[in-house]
Amino acid sequence: MASALTPTTGLGSGLNITEIVNALVKADTSAKQTQITRQTSNNTALISGIGSLRSALTAFQDAMKKLNDKDAPSFNAYSAKSANEAVVKITSSNSAVAGNYDVIVDKLATGSKVASQQFAGGASSSISAGKLTISQGGKTYDLDVASGATLQSVRDQINKEMSANGITANIVNEQGGSRLVLSSTTTGAGSDISLSGIAELEIDGTSQMSGTGAGYITALAQDAELTIDGLKVTSATNTVDKAISGLTLQLTGVSARTGSGSTGSPTAVTVAADNDGLKKSIQSFVDAYNTMQKAITSLTSTSRDSDDNLVLGPLTNDPTTRSLLGDVRKVLSEVGAGDSLTTLSQLGINTQKDGTLEFNSIKFTSAMDDKKLGAEVQNLFTGTNGIFERMNNAIDPYNKTDGSLATRKSNLDKAAKQLSDQQEALDRRTESLTASLTKQYVALDTALGKMKAQADQITSIFEAINAQAKKS
Structure with missing residues (x-):
């Protein structure tokens, strides 16, 4: 039955019904199909672009969070080392000064x-x-x-x-x-x-x-007892953070004694400027920022295809992305609240033409050795109203779970659903119109077939009459 409704060529008319129906259906639906296809392609590209943008922003914020870990500070101007961490571990802050100390732990706090x-x-x-x-x-x-x-x-x-x-x-x-x-x-x-x-x-x-x-059971609770360069110190806990300015001592064991009644063996503690550590942390920030910037550039740039046609990135000319870049770049050029160190350029960090950052190690070394700015680096990056705080304040309105990018993604998902519904409706119309037109043309072909048969029959009658007349 289905083949009778959709023949390729009409038996009565000799017309190609399939081609005629397809042409008529296409004429009726092609404009809407072109619109849906174009809008779906654009919408899909935007969804993908926003997803990639959010991933880049999240990776950058995660990198800043890691560099701002309070348990493992990344921008300390000084590094402290203990010769025996089984007795004492040590960490430094930016208020430390270079020096050497001998620490003897006589008792741990219990x-x-x-x-x-x-x-x-x-x-x-x-x-x-x-x-x-x-x-x-x-x-x-x-x-x-x-x-x-x-x-x-x-x-x-x-x-x-x-x-x-x-x-x-x-x-x-x-x-x-x-x-x-x-x-x-x-x-x-x-x-x-x-x-x-x-x-x-x-x-x-x-x-x-x-x-x-x-x-x-065994003994009363006791304070920790230690000496620092021969000076006696007591502490209710095994974390001693006020004995030496800028240093925190974590007592982990009692100093070994060589004999009965002898004093414990001292552990050497050394505090020195950590320019290499600062340089590594700053380079990590620059690398993380450049990775984000390059990702955004790839989403907003234009290119040419093999036929020299202009190809736009998924977020080219996107106003939200332009606004985001403006807010982020503003942070890089703002003056911080420090004393002597207030801008990234003082550390040799400058913005290049493509938006990425350049880190000049020679200028950085000068800032550390000649200008003695090492103690202010941590405050510039991680302090109150520092670069990390201002950078997150610039990015969060876009990248938070309820930020503008998430809202746009939600709206684009709704648009994708509407376009899918429109495509389904158009597919149903295409199917219905195809069936209706095919039925009409089959009926027409059938009618033409009957008319042709009648014409052939009349022609045969006249031919028979003529033949009879000739015989008589």
């Missing part, structure tokens, strides 16, 4: 560890209901112990309610029974833990436990 009396019944031992008060360093914390509590349930309650304060509990099963053991992340002399309020759980954290009684 926290409190105390144990309750021994319970012969183990973890299931019953504990009286009441208010359990935990004291440490002048602070007290109250826990309401309900009736039916056990040593284990009290342990769980302490861990639930006190972990935020750095106090945890566990049960240690020793010969003869079990004990509730509490420890603290707080260190330093006077931070010993005591418990009161429930008789069987009372612990005097300043007294050493004896026999089956309660108390501290």
Whole structure:
């Protein structure tokens, strides 16, 4: 049946019905099809371009975030080294000065560890209901112990309610029974833990436990003790950040002693200008910026194809991209809030004709050695209203999850859906019009076939009459 509706050549007329129908359908739909095809191509290119632009911006912001890691500063003017990190690790800030120090660690800061009396019944031992008060360093914390509590349930309650304060509990099963053991992340002399309020759980954290009684286990909590070039220093924690200006000492172990009563072996700490480290970090920033700039250039540039036709990039002449580039480049030329170092050009960083940055190492070395600007580099990049902060403020309105680029992407996705719906509607019209015209032309061909048959029949009749007349 389908072949009868869509013949290639009409049997009655001899016309090519398929070609006629296709030509008529194309004449009716080609303008709309051309419009949909053009708009779909442009829309797809814009979606791809915006996706690539956002990827480039995100990569640049991630690079700045890495360079601005507070746990691993990238723009310190000085580097500090410890000859023995098993005893002391050291980090420096821009307020440090070059120098050498001998550090001896006599004691590490420790926290409190105390144990309750021994319970012969183990973890299931019953504990009286009441208010359990935990004291440490002048602070007290109250826990309401309900009736039916056990040593284990009290342990769980302490861990639930006190972990935020750095106090945890566990049960240690020793010969003869079990004990509730509490420890603290707080260190330093006077931070010993005591418990009161429930008789069987009372612990005097300043007294050493004896026999089956309660108390501290090994020693009282203590301060760290060290000497720096022979000068005695104490600290409640093992992080000492005020002993030497601009340096933070992380105590990791006690200095080795060569004999009984002898002083510990000193660890040499060296602080020196880190121009190479600064140069590496600045080059990383320049490279990250140039990668972003080159990506944007590829999206906005024009070229010529093999037939010398002009080919536009997906974001060529795009106003949003032009605005973004203007905002980003403005940051590079702005004057910062520093004292002597306020612009990137002072470090040998300048913008080239193609928008990328050039880093002149000779000018940088002069800024470090002759002008002594190393201590201000960190503030220029990572300080308040520094380059990183201003750069992110320029990019975020475009690249945030609710920024202008995300909004444009959402609108383009909606447009893509509308164009897809239009294409489906046009396909349905094409199919319907093709079927309708084919049906009409088949009917016409059938009618012409009948008329031709009738004509042939009439012609045969007249020919028969003529033949009969001739015989008579």
